[in-house]
Amino acid sequence: MSAKEGGAIIATRPVSPSEQPARLSGRRVSEAKLGSRGQSATDAAPWICPHGSHAGNGCVACYHAFSQADPALPTWTIAVWFTSERPVPIRVLKDVRRHGDRFALDQPSTPLVYLLSGQSRAATGTEAIAGLVGFLLDNRNIVDAFTVTEIRAVTS
Numbered sequence: 001m002s003a004k005e006g007g008a009i010i011a012t013r014p015v016s017p018s019e020q021p022a023r024l025s026g027r028r029v030s031e032a033k034l035g036s037r038g039q040s041a042t043d044a045a046p047w048i049c050p051h052g053s054h055a056g057n058g059c060v061a062c063y064h065a066f067s068q069a070d071p072a073l074p075t076w077t078i079a080v081w082f083t084s085e086r087p088v089p090i091r092v093l094k095d096v097r098r099h100g101d102r103f104a105l106d107q108p109s110t111p112l113v114y115l116l117s118g119q120s121r122a123a124t125g126t127e128a129i130a131g132l133v134g135f136l137l138d139n140r141n142i143v144d145a146f147t148v149t150e151i152r153a154v155t156s
């Protein structure tokens with residue numbers, strides 16, 4: 001399924017066997033590029049978490065759910081690219097792994113662009129991403145003003 005509207009591309013698709021080695025067939029990929037203002041398209045339903053938040057805006061409840069996730073749920077490898085109004089100090093980048101357990105915050109080469117990545121169990125990719133962005137909302141000491149530009153969740 002895909003929708004393209006208002007500058008946002010939303011896609012949730014199975015990875016076909018021709019694209020990936022057979023052992024990865026059945027893997028699910030959920031990814032989206034958000035508009036330059038970080039706002040989602042009006043047709044954002046696939047990215048609304050059970051608490052009513054758009055995954056790209058984050059959900060603290062989804063983040064807190066990570067710690068009690070049912071072991072039967074799929075593990076998602078998740079990545080969120082965001083821009084920050086101010087540089088995040090190196091010390092804070094290094095602290096993220098301690099706060100976020102299995103999360104890492106990296107700075108690609110572009111100034112003020114950051115990549116938050118990690119793994120967690122969640123029922124859907126939407127909840128996995130909402131929770132990862134929710135981690136930022138819940139830890140304003142890391143970054144107080146940010147705009148999510150791209151999100152991705154892949155079952156491993």
Ligand SMILES: [Zn+2]
Pocket residue numbers: 049050051052053059060061062130
């Ligand atoms: Zn939520």
